[in-house]
Amino acid sequence: MNAWKKLKDYKRKFRPDLKKLFESDPDRAKTFSVKTPHVYFDFSRQLIDEKAFKYLIDLANKKELGKKIKAMFSGEKINVTEGRAVLHTALRSDTLPEVKAVLNRIKLFSEEVLSGKRTGITGKKLKNIISIGIGGSYLGPDYLATALRPYAQAGMNLIFIANIDATDFYEKIRGVDPEETLIIVVSKTFTTAETMHNARTAKKWFKNDPEAIKKHFAAVSTAREKVEAFGINPENMFGFWDWVGGRFSATSAVGALPLSIYLGFENFKKILEGAHWMDKHFQSEPFEKNIPVLSALLDIWNINFMGYKTRALLPYSQGLAKLPAHTQQVEMESNGKSIDINGKPVKLDTGEIVFGEPGTNGQHSFYQLIHQGTQIIPCDFIGFIKPQYYTDYDPETGVTHQEELMTNFFAQPDALAFGKEDKNLAKNFPGNRPSSSLLLEILDPFTAGLLLAWTEHRAAVKGFIWGINSFDQFGVELGKKLGVKVREEILKHHNDPSYRTGSELINIFFNGKLLG
Numbered sequence: 076m077n078a079w080k081k082l083k084d085y086k087r088k089f090r091p092d093l094k095k096l097f098e099s100d101p102d103r104a105k106t107f108s109v110k111t112p113h114v115y116f117d118f119s120r121q122l123i124d125e126k127a128f129k130y131l132i133d134l135a136n137k138k139e140l141g142k143k144i145k146a147m148f149s150g151e152k153i154n155v156t157e158g159r160a161v162l163h164t165a166l167r168s169d170t171l172p173e174v175k176a177v178l179n180r181i182k183l184f185s186e187e188v189l190s191g192k193r194t195g196i197t198g199k200k201l202k203n204i205i206s207i208g209i210g211g212s213y214l215g216p217d218y219l220a221t222a223l224r225p226y227a228q229a230g231m232n233l234i235f236i237a238n239i240d241a242t243d244f245y246e247k248i249r250g251v252d253p254e255e256t257l258i259i260v261v262s263k264t265f266t267t268a269e270t271m272h273n274a275r276t277a278k279k280w281f282k283n284d285p286e287a288i289k290k291h292f293a294a295v296s297t298a299r300e301k302v303e304a305f306g307i308n309p310e311n312m313f314g315f316w317d318w319v320g321g322r323f324s325a326t327s328a329v330g331a332l333p334l335s336i337y338l339g340f341e342n343f344k345k346i347l348e349g350a351h352w353m354d355k356h357f358q359s360e361p362f363e364k365n366i367p368v369l370s371a372l373l374d375i376w377n378i379n380f381m382g383y384k385t386r387a388l389l390p391y392s393q394g395l396a397k398l399p400a401h402t403q404q405v406e407m408e409s410n411g412k413s414i415d416i417n418g419k420p421v422k423l424d425t426g427e428i429v430f431g432e433p434g435t436n437g438q439h440s441f442y443q444l445i446h447q448g449t450q451i452i453p454c455d456f457i458g459f460i461k462p463q464y465y466t467d468y469d470p471e472t473g474v475t476h477q478e479e480l481m482t483n484f485f486a487q488p489d490a491l492a493f494g495k496e497d498k499n500l501a502k503n504f505p506g507n508r509p510s511s512s513l514l515l516e517i518l519d520p521f522t523a524g525l526l527l528a529w530t531e532h533r534a535a536v537k538g539f540i541w542g543i544n545s546f547d548q549f550g551v552e553l554g555k556k557l558g559v560k561v562r563e564e565i566l567k568h569h570n571d572p573s574y575r576t577g578s579e580l581i582n583i584f585f586n587g588k589l590l591g
Contacts, residue, residue: 091124118369132362132372140362157546184335205256208270213261218397220333222523226339226342238269239269257291265296285306367535370533390456392433410426425543454508458514461477463517492507
């Protein structure tokens with residue numbers, strides 16, 4: 076009997092009850108947890124027992140997960156649809172000469188900006204960094220920048236502009252002095268429509284002055300000719316490689332350049348060290364104690380056997396406010412696939428919907444549905460022992476901000492797991508709702524990098540087991556191609572205001588108002 080069928084058959088008979096599972100096994104919290112020097116992972120409140128756990132490990136072995144992980148780290152071209160290796164882990168391993176060369180250039184560039192040696196055209200110190208990119212060119216770096224704001228270098232400000240909506244651009248530059256601003260254009264091919272349109276608008280902000288553009292613009296790209304044609308000094312261009320996918324690029328120059336200026340290069344190096352620690356843990360730990368592997372196997376259990384296809388990511392840290400958005404891309408762009416690596420339709424559910432909000436904000440928003448709704452939504456809680464900002468004890472409660480925050484971090488998983496009976500059914504909490512908890516010491520560059528790599532590897536493991544390619548993203552292409560055709564229609568309307576298309580929706584847009 077194959078591993079998938081064993082799990083399916085077992086689930087048919089298995090009626091997990093968390094109250095009973097904890098009552099029957101006083102050591103359950105120890106049995107279903109992983110303790111490391113940097114993170115404690117407790118998955119005892121997931122709806123599994125020892126037999127289900129064993130079958131999940133068997134599934135990983137039968138799907139040759141170890142072999143697939145090794146193939147990824149060794150640089151085999153596992154992105155089969157695009158014929159590419161998947162080597163974002165090499166960005167933090169300090170082994171490839173080409174990676175070290177780019178990092179050394181970024182170190183020098185960032186130090187020159189921070190020291191004031193590299194200035195704007197009027198001689199003013201560059202204090203504002205505006206990174207223009209979209210998708211993987213900003214979501215990962217934005218997560219890291221938000222998480223590590225307490226580590227920002229004195230007087231430095233990092234702004235991300237992604238949306239083609241001009242509101243994003245003009246609201247972000249409000250109050251910003253262009254004479255003190257460095258623009259970083261992030262686009263591998265230097266053809267990404269939204270990014271290049273925003274970059275050209277940035278040029279207008281600098282009055283299209285060629286000398287100002289040379290001083291105030293840098294690029295993260297592989298398209299040297301296009302970068303030069305844009306007017307950026309090629310010495311201010313930093314490359315990366317086709318074996319780095321966009322959503323896995325935060326530890327490449329995509330994140331390294333803006334973050335090294337904003338946080339200082341040494342802090343960016345600590346991000347790499349944290350990611351590398353998780354890479355080694357993922358590569359070397361047995362599956363039974365491997366945090367990314369276990370996280371992914373529990374997701375598969377919930378999605379494919381329990382029928383729970385949505386996951387909530389609930390960081391009890393305001394600094395992790397952007398982690399859910401980054402995770403959405405990593406998970407939903409990677410595994411939102413219906414064709415397997417052999418080009419055949421998949422016969423099971425792949426991917427999941429991920430959403431989240433920092434605690435305790437989410438508790439006053441969507442936790443009602445999580446606790447008492449008809450849908451079951453597995454949850455991941457992330458918390459820290461120490462705060463990023465220390466506060467005194469509150470005179471009324473006797474606890475600090477961090478202690479008050481963490482009372483909720485500890486209470487919510489228990490409320491979900493064990494519920495509360497009440498004769499008034501409107502106040503009844505059914506419980507038996509699964510969750511996992513990650514506890515770390517403090518949110519700093521190392522742990523921010525660790526969480527980044529945990530997110531990446533978790534998504535990859537699911538793809539390996541489902542037999543899909545987690546490293547392409549053709550699903551984003553069709554809308555963009557159709558958008559080019561719509562742009563052509565708009566240009567025809569520019570040339571002939573009486574021109575109309577076959578789309579009533581577009582024609583209303585041409586009219587400039589809804590009626591008339």
